[in-house]
Amino acid sequence: MKQKKIYMQAWLDAHGRVKVVDTDGWYLDFANQLLPLVAESYIYAGKEMEEDQKRVALTCALYLEDCVADGGNWRQFIHWHQENYGRYLPFYTLTDDYMPDEINREDVVFLLWAINSPVGDNFDGVENPMDADLLEFADALYNRLDAAFELAPISDYLATDWLLETELMQKKRMPLPVALPGEKMPTNVERFLEASKGEPLLYFDSYDALKFFFVQSLKWEDEEDSLLPDLKEFDNFVVFANPKGLLIGPDVAPYFADKHNPLYNAELAEEEAYELFCEEGLCPFDLLKYGMEHELLSEAQFPFENGKELLQENWDFVARWFLGEYYEGE
Template sequence: MTTIHIQHWLKANQRTRVLPTDKWYLNFATSILPSVKASPLFCKEDCRTQANTAIALSMYFQDAIAQNGGWKLFTEVHRKVYGNHLPFYLPADNYVPDEINPEDIAFVLWTLKSQPGSPNQNYTLFSPYDKELLALSQTVYKLMDARFEEAPIREEASSCLWVTGTDLPDMPITPLPEVTPETKLGNLTSRCLKYSKGKPLLYFTNYKELCTFFVDILGWENKPSALLPDLEHKKEFVIYANTKGMLIAHNVAACFREAHNPMYDAKRAAAEGYDMFCQPGYCPFDLLKYGMAKGILPDVELPFPKGKEILQQNWDFIARYYLRQYYEGE
């Protein structure tokens, strides 16, 4: 594919009506396609992926020129929620929010290489500081800068969804369901906290230990169907007792650094813990949020250079981006 058809452009923009500016930005997307194809980042991708990349970069360009649309909305909401315009990148002194910036382009490229999954589908991770990603962002920035003065202002705002693929700005940050002295506790939470002497997190090595707790402490009926049989072959459980009740997670206990957790393992936390932030359904979000708020997930990191720094500083955005409807979900 050496050209990009108007139908491809319109589909990406989620409309059928052709605007007067479409031809210019479609031609620009086609003009940067050779740079995308030549980059080690995309040279082995299929033609459709390469074209989608060029289109996404051109959509960023048209949004930056028009100062509206999906890119404008994304950066405004990110600044409101997190205090800066972008995840990952600390803007340089010459960063101008209402103009084109290499950091912006790098983030767009990151979204194209970092794909969320689902409970039954794997996700993909990519470093926002990958050298080829940063190199391509500089190349594309120079191509945009050379055409900046002639780029037309689009009359209709682009879709608010194109940047991250879902309506992330509508996902609110809610308070932790923490127990306070004034909280009226349910039966399960009360029994958990009495057993743990007030500690919200309880740890169980295997299903047998968990069942003993269910029967002896919670008073559940001692028969298989009453003891969460789906967990029979799981291990390393964490229970989070909170105002909503009792959350149970499995295979994550090694990540939580607490004195009363016998399964804590810093090496495993570093090697495996990022799944909690990236794999939908892997860990209840309230438990993840509690762990980060209390500083008891200090070892989790992403599996590339600067992975700990990136995750620890951007964990909420990363969880929001990857977990989608599981972010702040029940």
């Protein structure tokens, strides 16, 4: 069988440039040396996994290039994570053996987690960052990277944004909007809070119930085009009133452990609520923040061992990683 190969164009594409520099050949060769190891692994074996195999090998080469140069998107990422979350990586307990200016086993495990946890339209689940097969294969890759670390050339032309976009790292999590004393709020919000007796969240089991609230409490025109007809196909709504206006989360009410929520379903929350942090557009981000900051999503957990701890402790990073532009988006 013909040996698969990564070509220079793929390496240049990862760097966002067209010109080959002196160090490119060395790192491309290293990526191609990794390919047989990746292809023989339990995780990535099989012809249908060829694109993932190449991605793993390329990612390891990009990581090595950044580490040798002590720069690039990898260094940017770990120092950003340290500054924002108090440690260099999500998920993993790092010891004094972790060296931010060298290569580390935990780094390689995280890179595999990132590759196996696609975002956006490609989202199909979250990899367990503590998966035994992942940890074992990361050790094999780490040994190859460790052996190459002192041999690899320093590049002055590092790839940008190959792991996490700079723009996404620069986004700050904004505080939830709070009404200032004497501040006039939108009419919809004032009417909502009057109807809810000051509660910022209300729950509706159907579009008909939501529509009735729009007409009776918010005084909207009882005409189909005025009553958000696109919501007809949904149910189990959460409506969040805040000084900016009203936010509506369809199909999410069962996940909110609110004493005022008759639709809360603990079993569904345990099984499905993690998707709010991972699927773009599933839940308005301010509503997600409100739920976390008021402990209303306390049962949200990944569907694997230690999934609650891993999500609850890393939820902001997880939301940023998976939601992309929806993180603090409009």
